[in-house]
Amino acid sequence: MSELSAGFLDKIKRVKKMTDSQEEVEGAMTPLQLYERLNAQGEQVRCLKTAKAEKAEIDVAVQLLLKLKTDYKHLTGQDYKAGCPPPENVVNQDNGAATDGIDEEDNVDPWNVSTSNAKGVDYDKLIVRFGSSKIETELVDRIEKVTGQKPHRFLRRGIFFSHRDMHQVLDAYEKNKSFYLYTGRGPSSEAMHVGHLIPFIFTKWLQDVFDIPLVIQLTDDEKYLWKDLAIEECHRFAVENAKDIIACGFDVNKTFIFSDFDYMGSSPEFYRNVVKIQKHVTYNQVKGIFGFKDSDCIGKISFPAIQAAPSFSNSFPQIFGGRKDVQCLIPCAIDQDPYFRMTRDVAPRIGYPKPALLHSSFFPALQGAQTKMSASDANSSIFLTDTPKQIKNKINKHAFSGGKDTIEEHRKFGGNPDVDVSFMYLTFFLDDDEQLEKIKQDYSSGALLTGELKKILIETLQPMIAQHQERRKQVTEETVKQFMTPRPLNFKL
Amino acid sequence: MSELSAGFLDKIKRVKKMTDSQEEVEGAMTPLQLYERLNAQGEQVRCLKTAKAEKAEIDVAVQLLLKLKTDYKHLTGQDYKAGCPPPENVVNQDNGAATDGIDEEDNVDPWNVSTSNAKGVDYDKLIVRFGSSKIETELVDRIEKVTGQKPHRFLRRGIFFSHRDMHQVLDAYEKNKSFYLYTGRGPSSEAMHVGHLIPFIFTKWLQDVFDIPLVIQLTDDEKYLWKDLAIEECHRFAVENAKDIIACGFDVNKTFIFSDFDYMGSSPEFYRNVVKIQKHVTYNQVKGIFGFKDSDCIGKISFPAIQAAPSFSNSFPQIFGGRKDVQCLIPCAIDQDPYFRMTRDVAPRIGYPKPALLHSSFFPALQGAQTKMSASDANSSIFLTDTPKQIKNKINKHAFSGGKDTIEEHRKFGGNPDVDVSFMYLTFFLDDDEQLEKIKQDYSSGALLTGELKKILIETLQPMIAQHQERRKQVTEETVKQFMTPRPLNFKL
Numbered sequence: 001m002s003e004l005s006a007g008f009l010d011k012i013k014r015v016k017k018m019t020d021s022q023e024e025v026e027g028a029m030t031p032l033q034l035y036e037r038l039n040a041q042g043e044q045v046r047c048l049k050t051a052k053a054e055k056a057e058i059d060v061a062v063q064l065l066l067k068l069k070t071d072y073k074h075l076t077g078q079d080y081k082a083g084c085p086p087p088e089n090v091v092n093q094d095n096g097a098a099t100d101g102i103d104e105e106d107n108v109d110p111w112n113v114s115t116s117n118a119k120g121v122d123y124d125k126l127i128v129r130f131g132s133s134k135i136e137t138e139l140v141d142r143i144e145k146v147t148g149q150k151p152h153r154f155l156r157r158g159i160f161f162s163h164r165d166m167h168q169v170l171d172a173y174e175k176n177k178s179f180y181l182y183t184g185r186g187p188s189s190e191a192m193h194v195g196h197l198i199p200f201i202f203t204k205w206l207q208d209v210f211d212i213p214l215v216i217q218l219t220d221d222e223k224y225l226w227k228d229l230a231i232e233e234c235h236r237f238a239v240e241n242a243k244d245i246i247a248c249g250f251d252v253n254k255t256f257i258f259s260d261f262d263y264m265g266s267s268p269e270f271y272r273n274v275v276k277i278q279k280h281v282t283y284n285q286v287k288g289i290f291g292f293k294d295s296d297c298i299g300k301i302s303f304p305a306i307q308a309a310p311s312f313s314n315s316f317p318q319i320f321g322g323r324k325d326v327q328c329l330i331p332c333a334i335d336q337d338p339y340f341r342m343t344r345d346v347a348p349r350i351g352y353p354k355p356a357l358l359h360s361s362f363f364p365a366l367q368g369a370q371t372k373m374s375a376s377d378a379n380s381s382i383f384l385t386d387t388p389k390q391i392k393n394k395i396n397k398h399a400f401s402g403g404k405d406t407i408e409e410h411r412k413f414g415g416n417p418d419v420d421v422s423f424m425y426l427t428f429f430l431d432d433d434e435q436l437e438k439i440k441q442d443y444s445s446g447a448l449l450t451g452e453l454k455k456i457l458i459e460t461l462q463p464m465i466a467q468h469q470e471r472r473k474q475v476t477e478e479t480v481k482q483f484m485t486p487r488p489l490n491f492k493l
Numbered sequence: 494m495s496e497l498s499a500g501f502l503d504k505i506k507r508v509k510k511m512t513d514s515q516e517e518v519e520g521a522m523t524p525l526q527l528y529e530r531l532n533a534q535g536e537q538v539r540c541l542k543t544a545k546a547e548k549a550e551i552d553v554a555v556q557l558l559l560k561l562k563t564d565y566k567h568l569t570g571q572d573y574k575a576g577c578p579p580p581e582n583v584v585n586q587d588n589g590a591a592t593d594g595i596d597e598e599d600n601v602d603p604w605n606v607s608t609s610n611a612k613g614v615d616y617d618k619l620i621v622r623f624g625s626s627k628i629e630t631e632l633v634d635r636i637e638k639v640t641g642q643k644p645h646r647f648l649r650r651g652i653f654f655s656h657r658d659m660h661q662v663l664d665a666y667e668k669n670k671s672f673y674l675y676t677g678r679g680p681s682s683e684a685m686h687v688g689h690l691i692p693f694i695f696t697k698w699l700q701d702v703f704d705i706p707l708v709i710q711l712t713d714d715e716k717y718l719w720k721d722l723a724i725e726e727c728h729r730f731a732v733e734n735a736k737d738i739i740a741c742g743f744d745v746n747k748t749f750i751f752s753d754f755d756y757m758g759s760s761p762e763f764y765r766n767v768v769k770i771q772k773h774v775t776y777n778q779v780k781g782i783f784g785f786k787d788s789d790c791i792g793k794i795s796f797p798a799i800q801a802a803p804s805f806s807n808s809f810p811q812i813f814g815g816r817k818d819v820q821c822l823i824p825c826a827i828d829q830d831p832y833f834r835m836t837r838d839v840a841p842r843i844g845y846p847k848p849a850l851l852h853s854s855f856f857p858a859l860q861g862a863q864t865k866m867s868a869s870d871a872n873s874s875i876f877l878t879d880t881p882k883q884i885k886n887k888i889n890k891h892a893f894s895g896g897k898d899t900i901e902e903h904r905k906f907g908g909n910p911d912v913d914v915s916f917m918y919l920t921f922f923l924d925d926d927e928q929l930e931k932i933k934q935d936y937s938s939g940a941l942l943t944g945e946l947k948k949i950l951i952e953t954l955q956p957m958i959a960q961h962q963e964r965r966k967q968v969t970e971e972t973v974k975q976f977m978t979p980r981p982l983n984f985k986l
Contacts, residue, residue, distance in 0.1 A: 221768050224768060224772065225768065225771070225772050231765050231768070231769065261761055261764065261765060261768075262761055264757065264758070264761070264764045265757070265758070265759065265760050265761025265762070265763065265764045265765075266758065266759065266761065267758050268754055268755055268757070268758025268759065269758070270758065271714075271754065271757045271758045272724055272754060272758075275714050275717060275718065275724070275754075275792055276724065278718070278790060278791050278792030278795065279717065279718050279790050279792045280790065281790060281791050282787070282788050282789060282790050282791065283776065283785075283786075283787045283788070283789060283790075283791055283794055284787045284788055286791055287787065292776075293776075294775070294776045294777045294780065295775050295776070295777055296775060296776060297771060297772050297773065297774060297775050297776075298771050298774050298775065298776055298779055298794050298795040298797070298798065299768055299771030299772045299795065299798075301776055301791050301794055301795060302771065302791040302792065302794060302795035304791070305791065305792075
């Protein structure tokens with residue numbers, strides 16, 4: 001930001017505040033409110049461009065602008081045009097959902113996550129839209145009772161916020177009927193960021209407290225189909241990512257990690273399940289669920305069956321000895337839910353139990369919770385390979401702040417932790433509840449300044465990532481091979 | 494037919510003759526001619542039903558009736574209605590192809606083959622429609638020159654009638670650049686009929702005269718996707734069918750037979766090629782080529798890539814050591830061409846050579862060349878498990894005759910070998926050209942009666958099938974396992 005003149009900086013900040021405050025408007029917006037918000041956002045984009053701000057920052061602002069334009073068209077039925085405010089009471093006649101406001105427009109699917117809300121996606125609405133269940137305190141308490149362990153901070157803090165059939169899994173577990181875990185990752189690059197760790201940190205905890213087997217799918221075939229990458233690259237990314245995953249501390253005696261390209265070619269049972277699923281899902285269905293188009297390749301169209309198949313225990317005869325009735329629990333980010341809605345729809349029709357799910361919220365980009373952290377945007381991400389200095393610089397430079405513009409204002413009015421990315425990251429990684437609560441109070445009251453908050457985050461992340469790097473160094477090719485070899489696992493069902 | 498009264502028999506025969514003679518009309522039909530033909534066919538169906546004729550016979554007649562109704566709609570733009578002849582000069586305005594007559598309507602795709610012509614599909618038109626090349630005498634002569642062997646009767650008699658790039662294959666072969674063969678079968682039941690042997694008999698001949706490796710794909714996954722069968726059944730049919738294929742005399746040192754369900758699960762390279770193809774073919778393309786609908790399952794939609802993949806030599810690293818440039822030649826029935834048109838379209842885009850093809854005509858059903866022999870219709874087929882007596886009875890009872898109704902008429906006017914199924918079968922299985930020509934002359938002149946012609950066919954098929962059964966008996970589970978194990982083959986490229 002050093003190139004920015006003080007005046008520009010100031011202008012950008014003012015516009016930013018304006019936008020943020022508008023985003024905090026509860027419920028529906030009038031067309032005029034939205035129009036004004038669009039004006040403000042347009043102004044911000046122009047300022048950033050004139051100031052030659054960093055590409056990542058401009059991109060996020062442009063993305064939001066486009067999102068708002070879509071909202072405007074959706075709400076009014078007309079295109080936004082600067083200088084032409086909407087006529088009073090104009091509402092898109094075709095749009096029954098208009099009264100519901102633009103929150104409906106959170107864009108969440110396996111390939112895109114975006115919202116216009118600086119607090120991030122409205123997860124309560126997502127639960128209703130997806131038809132899942134909220135993880136209530138009661139369920140968290142029950143997990144504590146069943147496992148005899150303090151619930152993971154991701155559960156205590158609603159980071160895993162939604163589920164399907166988790167009570168049923170616990171009912172069975174209490175009757176000594178165990179289950180297995182399935183999670184995964186699409187290896188689109190060598191670089192994993194801290195957000196990628198969320199499902200794995202939580203899955204490791206689940207594996208530890210329930211003492212159960214785990215399968216981890218690396219969808220290198222998916223990445224080949226969706227990205228402009230060679231098969232060999234995708235496969236190499238899968239193996240590299242496996243090292244970071246192993247570094248999370250999984251038990252090699254209870255964990256099988258596989259690349260689709262490898263495992264499909266070494267397990268006739270896995271392929272049989274894939275075809276079985278493919279027989280019971282129509283193009284109409286995947287079009288409805290995933291938004292595929294007729295111009296999409298047939299690989300994309302049939303891929304959902306490949307992500308579905310590990311939900312069924314007989315896809316792993318080396319682990320479950322051909323049993324097809326072992327219940328599966330899938331911890332994953334909520335954007336993966338479409339795959340498993342499809343899977344749960346198919347399961348009873350092919351004689352298998354439906355997988356249960358635990359859904360996490362998204363890990364926000366440094367620039368704000370409107371999008372999730374993305375490895376393809378270096379400035380939005382803290383990578384697992386970042387040095388302490390890089391971590392410090394990125395947070396200080398890019399982490400969107402909920403603080404006020406001046407120390408005086410901040411001391412007087414306090415900061416807003418709900419939109420502050422540094423505070424959000426601490427809810428993910430700072431385990432001490434009391435300390436976190438104190439930070440929140442101090443930040444809200446103005447006692448804690450943005451710089452101080454960022455310092456706490458930096459000092460939390462630096463050792464965490466350094467330790468991860470240390471553990472990853474210990475992961476040899478031999479260890480990777482061990483985890484990725486189809487073999488029996490050590491557990492009691 | 495014993496239940497049929499003489500009167501009914503007579504009526505059916507008259508109607509049949511009428512239909513046949515109409516079918517021999519060359520070129521386009523007027524709407525009125527087609528209307529009259531429909532009347533006649535409707536009458537035949539009614540007679541057969543009243544006479545409680547065999548289901549197979551009724552089915553064939555009904556199928557033809559439906560076909561004619563479609564033609565009528567196509568030609569006139571109106572539905573056929575008994576008693577309402579078409580107004581003069583009515584022609585479907587939307588139908589540019591109407592002037593081309595109903596031959597355009599030969600229905601040929603991987604799942605259906607039917608025509609209204611008793612001589613069978615118009616193969617010359619099919620060559621134009623599919624964009625392949627006719628196997629001219631020049632090509633047959635060239636194969637003879639290159640191999641130093643008398644061309645197989647299937648080549649001499651135009652049973653393999655169409656090709657793609659066969660000259661290119663021979664050019665390379667003459668320069669000591671060899672190739673491999675790929676053919677296959679969809680194992681939809683345990684029962685194979687004589688028609689199923691055609692590609693295998695010819696492929697064995699090609700293997701012998703060119704001394705080259707061969708891969709045979711058994712698409713048990715396809716049959717699972719298309720039919721109401723369990724995976725286990727389809728796989729069992731694949732293994733059973735492999736025994737009949739092996740009984741054709743293939744060289745175990747040069748032949749690899751595989752079930753898709755097995756091989757996909759044991760060859761990462763095969764799966765990689767499948768995904769590579771799936772990335773380069775869109776739903777729009779398979780919709781255009783195969784007529785898939787949005788209500789079709791995603792397994793069907795992506796299957797074409799699985800039939801395409803064996804066309805590329807690096808799908809078989811155990812055979813070709815990772816080489817991707819070994820040319821493939823596919824002998825198959827013409828209805829499989831859509832798969833390979835697609836394959837040839839994809840090949841250059843993924844850096845592989847296009848497979849060459851040799852196309853055979855269809856093996857007619859006993860009831861006539863309007864449809865091909867089908868294992869799902871026992872009365873239309875001579876099975877490889879039939880006893881000499883069954884063979885005799887089926888031919889005598891069901892083989893559609895081109896002879897006249899009475900001996901007197903037959904002696905006077907002669908029979909029509911072009912629509913006579915017994916004669917057609919002899920062109921497939923009687924190797925002696927001179928003898929075949931004499932039979933044709935004698936039958937056409939009336940010197941040879943239908944019963945005598947059928948006797949020659951019976952005496953040709955009975956020993957042929959008995960010998961097949963004898964060879965099949967020698968095929969042990971151990972032999973099957975040998976053929977179906979991925980392994981190096983013995984050949985020089």
